[in-house]
Amino acid sequence: MDQVTELSYALDTFYFLVCGALVMWMAAGFTMLEAGLVRSKNTAEILTKNIGLYAIACIMYMMVGYNLMYPGDGALIEGVLGNFSALGKADNTAADVIASGGETYYSTLSDFFFQVVFVATAMSIVSGAVAERMKLWSFFTFAVILTGFIYPMQGYWKWGGGFLDAAGFSDFAGSGVVHMCGAAAALAGVIVLGARKGKYGKDGSVKAIPGANMPLATLGMLILWLGWFGFNGGSQLALSNVENSNAVALIFVNTNMAAAGGLVAALLLARAWFGKADLTMALNGALAGLVAITAEPLTPSPMAATLIGIVGGLIVVPTIVFMDRKFKIDDPVGAISVHGVVGIWGLLAVPLTNGDASLGAQLLGIGTISAWVFGMSLIVWLVIKAIMGVRVSEAEEYEGVDIGECGLEAYPEFTKAGE
């Protein structure tokens, strides 16, 4: 039966790698979504930010973050840090796997791969909210600290077996640990940074600034939808028996249904409220459905998952509107609403279908993570502001950050700079 044990290990490892590749693909989703929702003069810079933060996240998490978040599994990465020997790529041996009697059932490196793409997701959420006015290198500096320290600490509290996990906080695939975390960091950044020039008039007027490329934004949302099957589906962490493969199948279905519910709800609400089938609201509705189901994609029935997504879609539309018009928080892509506010909804919805979860523990998790990430991020943003500055000059903002930061235009033949 040793061959069966090995085969089972191989299947679980492969499942992890396929899901990890889907989550990596979400980096392309965020990149396209955000690039489509900003103006053309700031597009090259947001592309640079998104690909840069992904690379930074991978390096920081390998060198520091994974060790902080999963200290028990750290031998792997400890080996990497100090030296370049074989230790850095040590993995479970066949003998260990067989001797473990099924407890060691997938490659440690496949786990690292799956985890590292999650960190990048959290950081991607920030880039959209601070778009069109932040200095590129200040952003990258923040990325180093979030992915190397702020994210892994709270990740440890839940997924690394820390005190939130012990307290019964329930967050299956990361509505809190990943999405609300990214939104909290983004909110701190937006507060330190301020709104885009011309966004809010002195007379209280609010100017809508439409994105330059809606097909790109739509592609981004669809990429995220696809990638989310890996994000939630992989978080079952096991596939190779009937129970686990049924669980993964249910998670796929529920993830899909929640996104569908969120999309339809946001589209109908926008139609009723604005009189138009607002495409950006539909995109955010689908993402809201996905964020909402992420805290618990396994215990709801498909019908319940659809409803959880619908509520997410109904929350995100007014949240985006009020965040913009009432609170004057300038979040060009709506990331704080989608990932933060709806992330909280997802966490609060867990006890509705999961008997092991309690409202108290959920509130503790929400409070802890948001306070930690928002507080730490605020400090880091303020330090960065003091040392490097966070905001481009007014002239550069007017001309577009592409020329100033990247030295090139995203669409040199379609528009004129500064238009």
Place this chain on the structure above:
Amino acid sequence: MDQVTELSYALDTFYFLVCGALVMWMAAGFTMLEAGLVRSKNTAEILTKNIGLYAIACIMYMMVGYNLMYPGDGALIEGVLGNFSALGKADNTAADVIASGGETYYSTLSDFFFQVVFVATAMSIVSGAVAERMKLWSFFTFAVILTGFIYPMQGYWKWGGGFLDAAGFSDFAGSGVVHMCGAAAALAGVIVLGARKGKYGKDGSVKAIPGANMPLATLGMLILWLGWFGFNGGSQLALSNVENSNAVALIFVNTNMAAAGGLVAALLLARAWFGKADLTMALNGALAGLVAITAEPLTPSPMAATLIGIVGGLIVVPTIVFMDRKFKIDDPVGAISVHGVVGIWGLLAVPLTNGDASLGAQLLGIGTISAWVFGMSLIVWLVIKAIMGVRVSEAEEYEGVDIGECGLEAYPEFTKAGE
């Protein structure tokens, strides 16, 4: 050996989920293809249509369609409909799987996931054909009925074990059930709707209306090509032994070769006929190859699959031209030709390589499905026309449906509305 049985179940379920995710990705393919082939002033609306129809298809098929199409498996969804209890997510237990001796070999929910993305594909075909002039909410109303009723009924006749299946009609992955079905519904829509303003002059002249974004259209075709590996490959419905995995491998190869054959054939024919290597014809040629092989990707050799694709490519070019110039059927993306006419070719080609198929049964299937879908769709379109109207006003059509229906522009900085 129970562990082996469970492992086998897990692998087949995972294969289903991976193939399903690839088919879901086809939604992005249709979205990009159609968004690239319409004018910029109608792009936001076609994006909205495509993502909206996908969400509607998922919800309607969960609530109604799956039950109609696979009444035997319906316990799953029956549970969902009436209540929100655990019934909605019931799946095979490990004990059942082991007791079944290999007959129950994958998760019911993974089957639902795979099936639901097929429905969306059928509906996606319609949106391209009626582009640039249909009212958004009339379109969505039709989507509700097609995905909840019209599609599942004919799906039941073949894949649910109905009379077409009993009569020997052969349609492996859906040249008929999915592609011809979508095209028949589209044709009825186009007839009720009429051509775009300015498309056909009173003097018999035909105006070519080029798509606004060819890289997007090309991306869409490539996404569809990738997704089709899941569409055809998953339709083997099993993977986990030598025979089935060989079959899936052959299906992957044949799907790829048919697309390659269709592309080259259409490109050469366009070069010979028009004197130019028409990119849109190359895109449609590849899709024609894919549609053609979908009815039977398992019995042809790779060389025969290439030929089946080549014939598809040779059919699609003149069909698009004649449909437009002779019959004045205004199908902006050529969907009726690609999915309908070539779908028929695919169904007729089955007996050439599959000894179990007969021309008579194929003709019966073609006649039944096209009559049912076309007839029902015509009625539904006419009812919608009577109640809600199907066509936007002339002013809105001139200005572009984006502003009228969605209240925003797809590319606000690149073009001027109404241009």
Place this chain on the structure above:
Amino acid sequence: MDQVTELSYALDTFYFLVCGALVMWMAAGFTMLEAGLVRSKNTAEILTKNIGLYAIACIMYMMVGYNLMYPGDGALIEGVLGNFSALGKADNTAADVIASGGETYYSTLSDFFFQVVFVATAMSIVSGAVAERMKLWSFFTFAVILTGFIYPMQGYWKWGGGFLDAAGFSDFAGSGVVHMCGAAAALAGVIVLGARKGKYGKDGSVKAIPGANMPLATLGMLILWLGWFGFNGGSQLALSNVENSNAVALIFVNTNMAAAGGLVAALLLARAWFGKADLTMALNGALAGLVAITAEPLTPSPMAATLIGIVGGLIVVPTIVFMDRKFKIDDPVGAISVHGVVGIWGLLAVPLTNGDASLGAQLLGIGTISAWVFGMSLIVWLVIKAIMGVRVSEAEEYEGVDIGECGLEAYPEFTKAGE
């Protein structure tokens, strides 16, 4: 245990097919990358080239190339060539698999699928370098010969068990056999073709010609990054035990880390050198990291893989600059630098982490492959030039090859032809 053997075969076959699908997806990556980096007036043509070459590669490799490269496995394709009988789809029987005792462990057709997408990758590299001035049908003619003969011959020398393999040349996934091969063919093409009009002034000035659509180019890079998991991960050729699945996991991690390292290094170097965070350099840096790790993604630790990628990123920036400014080799997308020069770095880096490799054997492989591919390609390009010509007319180049070759524009509403 026969069921276990079959299950293992099914998993390895499925792994091969999934990796092959990811590599096929790289065709979309090259297409988007190149379409984004050329001017809008030449975009439709480069789209046509990329999808056309993929189709040609599939057909030529099926009919000729696979047989040349793997003569031992040729029975499969021999059958295809001469006739359309069942021979063309013959695969291993369950009895053979079980009798082989694990030696025959995946479907031959899945191997063909994986190999055929590699050929297309090599050819894709060429299209970027010769962009914006080459005749379409001359390009396709070259594609027929490269994919049917030039590539398979050198592929046989290494992967088919030929003399380079016997000499100890080490090239795990194809830094040499695929990437340097493509770059050598491209270099020969560029030399025969000459630079774009206006690129190099008579006074020695060099004009920068920016790409028209940076989001598209960024999307292309991200698609390639994703696809590379299949490219390198699938090259382990086996998954279904602990050792092999660990190896595949390590390859995924190393591939990801090398890309991240290359991206960050190129971005920092560009920032230091030009004072701007040049997005195109970041894109090429990531690709350089990927090319560099491709020759040996299994023996380095993740930290070492990051360093190998970093060196790739540091090499590619000055190489692109000097190739352009010093040597006046006009390669619009930097393909020769990324795939050729960095491919050589990847091959030379193998002995640093793999004790079985030697510098001598690596140099032999580099010399042999580059001499063979460059020499043969030069001859073929010159013959094509003599018979069909390779370069479009000056008027057509000015107007854009889209109108001349394809009869349509890529973005008819965004720009004016010839702008």
